[in-house]
Amino acid sequence: MTYEEIFNKTKEDFMQADASHIQEHLAFQFNIVGEGEGAFYVEIKDGELHVEPYEYYDRDVLLICRADTLLKIASGELDPGFAYTIGKIKLRGDIEKALMLKQLSYPNRSHR
8 A cells, every 4th residue: 555545544544533532632643664654643632633644743652553553543443552562553752642542432343
């Protein structure tokens, strides 16, 4: 997959998540390594989710992973905490804020 395909699919999946219960500001930058390499960010502000194809220099957390891992996290199929534990994600920044990705609600889906 190309970066553009990965970004579009990831954005589509993240935008299905419910972040309305998250009232603090969170900014996550994802750096994709390997196939489809690139960067983008996910921001939650006042319960609204935004996904943009840019680097976010004032981020809370930088998450580095392969495209397949990212797609599973974005779709709600893979718990980001579990992915970190098994070494599928590297992170720089506030680990507590990184784990707040788990608070995104995906209707009719469960984390693995």
